[in-house]
Amino acid sequence: MATIYDVAKRAGVAPSTVSRVFNKNASISAKTVARVMQAARDLDYDPNPLASGLASSRTLMVGLVISDIQNPFSSTLARGVQDSLERERYITIIVNTDGDPDKELGVLREIYRRGVDGFIIAPPQHGNAAEHNRYIIDLTHKGLPVVTVGNWLKDAKVDYVTSRAQDGAMAAVDHLAGLGHRAIAFIGGHTTRGVAVGRWLGYQEAMLQHGLPLCPAWMLETDVSLQGGEEAMTRLLALPNRPSAILAVNDLVALGAINACRNQGLQVPADMSIVGFDDIPYAAMAAPPLTTVAQPAYELGYRAAELLLQRMRAPDAPAQQAILDCRLIVRQTATAYRTELIKPSATKPNGVDREP
Amino acid sequence: MATIYDVAKRAGVAPSTVSRVFNKNASISAKTVARVMQAARDLDYDPNPLASGLASSRTLMVGLVISDIQNPFSSTLARGVQDSLERERYITIIVNTDGDPDKELGVLREIYRRGVDGFIIAPPQHGNAAEHNRYIIDLTHKGLPVVTVGNWLKDAKVDYVTSRAQDGAMAAVDHLAGLGHRAIAFIGGHTTRGVAVGRWLGYQEAMLQHGLPLCPAWMLETDVSLQGGEEAMTRLLALPNRPSAILAVNDLVALGAINACRNQGLQVPADMSIVGFDDIPYAAMAAPPLTTVAQPAYELGYRAAELLLQRMRAPDAPAQQAILDCRLIVRQTATAYRTELIKPSATKPNGVDREP
DNA sequence: CTGTTAGCGCTTTCAT
DNA sequence: ATGAAAGCGCTAACAG
Numbered sequence: 170m171a172t173i174y175d176v177a178k179r180a181g182v183a184p185s186t187v188s189r190v191f192n193k194n195a196s197i198s199a200k201t202v203a204r205v206m207q208a209a210r211d212l213d214y215d216p217n218p219l220a221s222g223l224a225s226s227r228t229l230m231v232g233l234v235i236s237d238i239q240n241p242f243s244s245t246l247a248r249g250v251q252d253s254l255e256r257e258r259y260i261t262i263i264v265n266t267d268g269d270p271d272k273e274l275g276v277l278r279e280i281y282r283r284g285v286d287g288f289i290i291a292p293p294q295h296g297n298a299a300e301h302n303r304y305i306i307d308l309t310h311k312g313l314p315v316v317t318v319g320n321w322l323k324d325a326k327v328d329y330v331t332s333r334a335q336d337g338a339m340a341a342v343d344h345l346a347g348l349g350h351r352a353i354a355f356i357g358g359h360t361t362r363g364v365a366v367g368r369w370l371g372y373q374e375a376m377l378q379h380g381l382p383l384c385p386a387w388m389l390e391t392d393v394s395l396q397g398g399e400e401a402m403t404r405l406l407a408l409p410n411r412p413s414a415i416l417a418v419n420d421l422v423a424l425g426a427i428n429a430c431r432n433q434g435l436q437v438p439a440d441m442s443i444v445g446f447d448d449i450p451y452a453a454m455a456a457p458p459l460t461t462v463a464q465p466a467y468e469l470g471y472r473a474a475e476l477l478l479q480r481m482r483a484p485d486a487p488a489q490q491a492i493l494d495c496r497l498i499v500r501q502t503a504t505a506y507r508t509e510l511i512k513p514s515a516t517k518p519n520g521v522d523r524e525p
Numbered sequence: 526m527a528t529i530y531d532v533a534k535r536a537g538v539a540p541s542t543v544s545r546v547f548n549k550n551a552s553i554s555a556k557t558v559a560r561v562m563q564a565a566r567d568l569d570y571d572p573n574p575l576a577s578g579l580a581s582s583r584t585l586m587v588g589l590v591i592s593d594i595q596n597p598f599s600s601t602l603a604r605g606v607q608d609s610l611e612r613e614r615y616i617t618i619i620v621n622t623d624g625d626p627d628k629e630l631g632v633l634r635e636i637y638r639r640g641v642d643g644f645i646i647a648p649p650q651h652g653n654a655a656e657h658n659r660y661i662i663d664l665t666h667k668g669l670p671v672v673t674v675g676n677w678l679k680d681a682k683v684d685y686v687t688s689r690a691q692d693g694a695m696a697a698v699d700h701l702a703g704l705g706h707r708a709i710a711f712i713g714g715h716t717t718r719g720v721a722v723g724r725w726l727g728y729q730e731a732m733l734q735h736g737l738p739l740c741p742a743w744m745l746e747t748d749v750s751l752q753g754g755e756e757a758m759t760r761l762l763a764l765p766n767r768p769s770a771i772l773a774v775n776d777l778v779a780l781g782a783i784n785a786c787r788n789q790g791l792q793v794p795a796d797m798s799i800v801g802f803d804d805i806p807y808a809a810m811a812a813p814p815l816t817t818v819a820q821p822a823y824e825l826g827y828r829a830a831e832l833l834l835q836r837m838r839a840p841d842a843p844a845q846q847a848i849l850d851c852r853l854i855v856r857q858t859a860t861a862y863r864t865e866l867i868k869p870s871a872t873k874p875n876g877v878d879r880e881p
Numbered sequence: 882c883t884g885t886t887a888g889c890g891c892t893t894t895c896a897t
Numbered sequence: 898a899t900g901a902a903a904g905c906g907c908t909a910a911c912a913g
Contacts, residue, residue, distance in 0.1 A: 541883075
C-alpha cells in the first residue's frame with residue numbers, strides 16, 4: 170500500500186501537505202490540492218487509519234453499547250446508528266452487555282481502550298449510583314463524547330435521546346383500565362434501573378391515577394427476553410390472586426408471556442390481556458397480534474448518532490436532547506375485563522381471587 | 526495513560542521486555558514477568574491497540590459482513606461470532622450490505638483499510654463471477670484470513686461453514702409434495718447467487734425428483750425481507766395459474782407472504798401452504814406458527830469465528846469446513862392440498878387453474 | 882533471557 | 898501556503 174511519503178514524492182510536496190489536503194482543514198492552494206489528489210489517485214493511496222489514529226487520537230470509531238443485538242429493538246436502533254455514522258465514515262463497534270452491569274463495565278473499558286471517538290450507550294444497566302455510571306461520567310470529564318439513549322445521566326454533560334416512555338406506559342395502563350381491568354401487573358427488567366424506569370414509573374403513576382392497587386406481587390423483575398417473559402408469566406399464573414392484565418416492559422417479554430399463557434391453557438386475550446412495548450416487526454404478526462406501545466427504534470438510533478456527531482464537532486456546546494413520541498398500537502391482545510375471570514376456574518388448580 | 530516506557534522504567538527493564546511480557550510469546554524469566562506485571566498494575570497500564578496495530582499490523586479486529594443486522598438470523602449469527610471472538614479479545618466490526626453488491630464491495634474495502642485481522646463474510650451477494658468475489662480472493666492471496674458462511678468460494682483457500690441448506694430445502698419440498706401439493710413456488714432472494722443458491726438448488730432437485738413442474742413464473746426473486754415476501758406473494762396471487770404452496774427463501778419472506786395472503790382474504794394454510802427457512806424465534810409465534818427449516822444461526826456464527834481464529838494462528842493449514850444440519854420443523858402453515866383450490870374462487874377475481 | 886535501535890504511517894507544531 | 902522534524906506508543910529484528 171502506498172504511504173503518504175509516496176504520494177508526497179510523486180506530487181512534489183511535503184508529506185505534511187498531503188496530510189493537510191486529506192484532512193481538508195488548513196488552506197492549501199487549489200493547484201496543490203489537485204496535484205496531490207492526482208498523485209493519490211495514481212498510487213491508489215488511502216490513509217492508514219491506525220497511523221492517523223495514533224498520531225491524532227481520532228479513530229473514526231464509535232462504540233455502541235446495547236444489551237443484546239438479538240433483540241429486534243436493539244438491532245433496529247443499531248441500524249439507525251450505523252446508517253447515520255457511516256455517512257461520515259465512522260464505523261460502529263457494537264458490544265452487548267446482556268444486562269449485566271459487570272459486563273457492561275468491561276465492554277466499556279475495552280472500547281475506550283480501543284480509542285473510540287465517542288460512545289452511544291443504549292439500553293444500559295447503569296442506574297444512578299452504580300460504578301458504571303461513575304465510569305461513564307469520568308469519560309465525559311476526559312472529554313469523551315457520550316450520548317445515552319433512554320436514560321438520562323444527571324450531573325453530566327451528556328446529550329441524550331429518549332422516547333416518552335412514561336407517557337407510553339401510562340397510555341397502556343389507561344387502555345387496560347378503560348377496558349375494565351383493575352388487576353394489572355407489570356413485568357419488568359430491572360425495573361428500578363436503566364431504560365425500564367420510565368415505563369415502570371408510568372405504570373405506577375397511571376395505576377395511582379386510576380385508583381388501582383399497586384400490588385408488589387404483581388411487579389416482577391425478569392430477564393428481558395422471550396424466556397424471561399415466559400418465566401415471569403408462569404410465576405404470575407401461580408399466584409392465588411392472579412392479575413387479569415399485564416403490561417410488559419417490552420415485546421419480547423410480552424410474547425413470552427403469551428407463550429406461557431398458552432402453555433397453561435389460557436387464551437389471550439379472553440383469559441388474560443397483555444400489552445407490550447416497542448412494537449418490533451413481529452408484534453404485528455404474533456398470534457394474536459400484540460397490542461403494544463410503539464417506540465421509534467431506528468429514529469432513536471439515528472438521532473443519537475446525530476447528536477454524537479454534533480458533539481464531536483463542538484465539544485463545548487450545551488448538552489442537547491431529542492425526545493421522541495411513543496404511540497399505543499391497539500391490536501388484539503387486550504380486551505374487556507370479564508367478571509367470570511374472578512371465579513375459580515374449573516380447569517385451573519389455582520383459585521382466582523379478585524385483588525384486595 | 527501510562528505508556529510502555531513508563532512501565533519499563535518502573536520495572537527496571539527495556540520496553541521491548543514489557544512488550545514481550547504482554548504478548549506472551551518470547552520466554553521471559555518468571556521474576557521479570559512478575560516485576561513487569563506489578564509495574565503495569567501500579568501504573569494501570571494498558572497497551573495502546575492503535576500503536577501496537579501500527580507496529581505489528583495486528584489489530585485484534587475482525588470484520589463481519591452480513592446483509593442486514595435487523596434480520597434475526599443475522600443478529601443471532603453475529604452474536605455467535607462475537608461470543609466466540611471476544612474470548613480472545615477480538616472485537617467484531619459488523620457491516621451491512623443490504624444485499625447490494627456495490628455496497629458490499631464498499632464495506633469490504635472500508636474494513637480492509639481499517640486493518641482487520643480477518644473477515645467473516647456471511648450471507649453475501651458474491652456469486653461466482655462477480656467483482657467482489659475477485660476482491661475477496663485477492664484478500665486471501667494477500668494472506669488475509671477469510672471465512673465465508675453459507676457460500677463456498679471455489680479456487681480460493683478459504684475456510685467456510687455452512688448448513689445443509691440444500692437438503693433442508695429438499696425436505697421442505699418433500700413435505701409439501703407428501704401433502705399432495707404439485708404447484709409449489711419458490712420465493713427467493715437473488716436466487717442464482719449468494720447464500721440462497723443451496724435452497725434454490727434443493728428446491729429444483731426435489732421438484733424434479735417428485736416429477737413436479739418447474740414453472741418459471743413460480744420462481745420469484747425479491748428482497749429478502751417482510752416487504753419483499755409480501756410483494757412477491759402478491760405477484761404470485763395475481764397469476765392465472767396460482768401455486769398452492771410456497772417455499773420461501775427465509776422466514777422473513779415467508780412471514781411477509783402470510784401477510785399478503787391475509788390481505789387478500791386467503792387463509793394460511795387452508796388456501797395456501799407456506800414453508801419458511803431459518804426458524805427465527807418469531808416463526809414459532811407467528812399466526813399460524815410457521816412451518817420452516819431450522820438453521821443453527823448461532824452455531825454457524827460461532828463456528829465461523831472458531832475457524833477464523835484457527836486460520837489466524839495457522840495461516841498455512843489446509844482449508845477447513847464445518848457443515849451443520851438443517852431440520853424441518855413442522856408447524857401449522859402447511860397442510861394437505863385440497864382439490865377445491867383448483868376451482869375458481871367466488872371471492873377472488875383471479876381464476877385459479879391447475880398448473881400445466 | 883534481555884537491551885538497543887529502528888521504524889510502522891501519519892499529524893502537528895514551528896518555521897519560513 | 899508549505900516544509901522540516903519530532904513524535905504518537907508499540908514491535909521486531911539484531912545483538913549480546
